[in-house]
Amino acid sequence: MAGTLLGAVVCTLFVAANCFYTASDDVVELTPTNFNREVLQSDSLWLVEFYAPWCGHCQSLTPEWKKAATALKGIVKVGAVDADKHQSLGGQYGIRGFPTIKVFGANKNKPEDYQGGRSSDAIVKGAFSALQSLVQDRLSGRGGGGAGSDYGRQSKSNGGSGGSTKDVIQLTDDNFDREVLKSDDVWLVEFFAPWCGHCKNLEPEWAAAASEVKEQTKGKVKLAAVDATVHQGLASRYGVRGFPTIKIFQKGEDPVDYDGGRTKADIVARALDLFSANAPPPEILEILNEDIVKKTCDEHQLCIVSVLPHILDTGASGRNAYLDVMVKMADKYKKKMWGWLWTEAGAQLDLETSLGIGGFGYPAMAAINARKMKFALLKGSFSEQGINEFLRELSFGRGSTSTVGGGAIPKINTVDAWDGKDGELPAEDDIDLSDVDLDDFDKDEL
Incomplete structure (x- = not known):
C-alpha cells in the first residue's frame, strides 16, 4: 500500500515522460521506432501532440487529450510524442514550442498545424473537420493517406x-x-x-x-x-x-x-x-549458328567479330594464342559491354564478304553496330597493341566505318564447334594395284 502511495506521489510531483500516458490510455505513445509504421504508413487521420514533460501547458492538456482520444477511438488516431526525449522527431517537424499539435491527413509528408482550442470538445471538433477534408480529398481524387512518397x-x-x-x-x-x-x-x-x-x-x-x-x-x-x-x-x-x-x-x-x-x-x-x-570478362563465342550472331549483335552496342586462320594453318596452339589475345582485350574493354565472336576462315564466307574481310588476310577483326548496320575493320596487327589501338579509337567514336554489305547480317551457316584439337588432313584413298595385270599394258606406254 505504501509503495502504491509513493508511486502516486512520484507521478504527481513529476508528471514526467513515463506518467503522461500509459498503456491503458487511448493515446498512442509515438517514438522514432514506431512513428513511421504507425503514422506515416497509415491510411488513418492522426492527431499528434508533441510535448515536453516539464511543460505546464502540456500537463494541463493531458486529461483533455486523453478524453478526446477515447471519444475518437476507431475514428481518428490520437498520439503523443515526448519531443524532449525524442528530439529528432520534434526537429523533423519544426517543433519550437510545447505543446504543438499536428494533423497528419492526406499528405503525411506535410502535416498541418492544429489551430483549435485545447478542450476535449474542441479537439474532437477539429478532428472531425480534418476528417471531412480528408474524405473530400479522396472523393476528388486528390489524396488517399497512405504511406510514403513515390520517387519523383x-x-x-x-x-x-x-x-x-x-x-x-x-x-x-x-x-x-x-x-x-x-x-x-x-x-x-x-x-x-x-x-x-x-x-x-x-x-x-x-x-x-x-x-x-x-x-x-x-x-x-x-x-x-x-x-x-x-x-x-x-x-x-x-x-x-x-x-x-x-x-x-x-x-x-x-x-x-x-x-x-x-x-x-x-x-x-x-x-x-x-x-x-x-564482372567477369565477356565470353568469347564461336559462331555456330544464326542465333548466336543475332543474340550477341542485337544485345550489345558493338559485336567484335574475329575470323581466325584455318586450324590446319595454325594448329590448336596457334588458335589458342589468338583466342588468348581476344580474351585479354575483352577483359580490358569489358566496361563497354561489347559482344565477342569468332569463326574459322571459310566457315562463314557470306559474313566475311559482307564485312570486306579477306583482302587483309587472316586473322581479321571487324566491329559491327547491328543497329546502324555499320562496321569498322582492324587495319593493324592482330595483337594486343594493334587491337587495343583499334578498340580505343572505336570507344572514342573515331575511325572509318562502312555499311554492312547488303544492309543486313547475311545468312549464317550452322557448323560444329571446334573440338580444341589440331586439324587433320582429309584421308586420301589408297590405290590397290595388286589386281592390275601389267602385261595388259603396252611396255612402250609404260
Missing part, C-alpha cells in the same frame, strides 16, 4: 518536369534487406527527403541514370531511393545525417558513401566502374 513526386510538387522514374527502385523498411542485402547485384541507394531542395535537383539526374545503367549493365547495377522521412529506421541504421545521401551496397561488403558528381554522366560512370570491377 518531390520534383513534380516543386514544378519540375517529373520525368520517368520507372527504373528507380523504391525501397522501404519492409523490402530493403530482401532486395539489397541479399542480392548479388550492386546497389546505389539515395536517401532523400521530399522537402530537400538538393534532392529535388538530383531526382531527374538519378532517374535518367537509372534507366541507362539498367540497360548497360543488364540490370546488374541498380539505382534505388529511400524516403528517409518515412523510413527513418533505415536512415538511422546507415548513419544518414543529411540529404541527399547516396550509399553503395555490394554483397559481403560494408556500404560505402558515394562521393562522385551528381549529374547523370557522373552517376553512370561510377555505376559502370562498379559493374566492370565485379
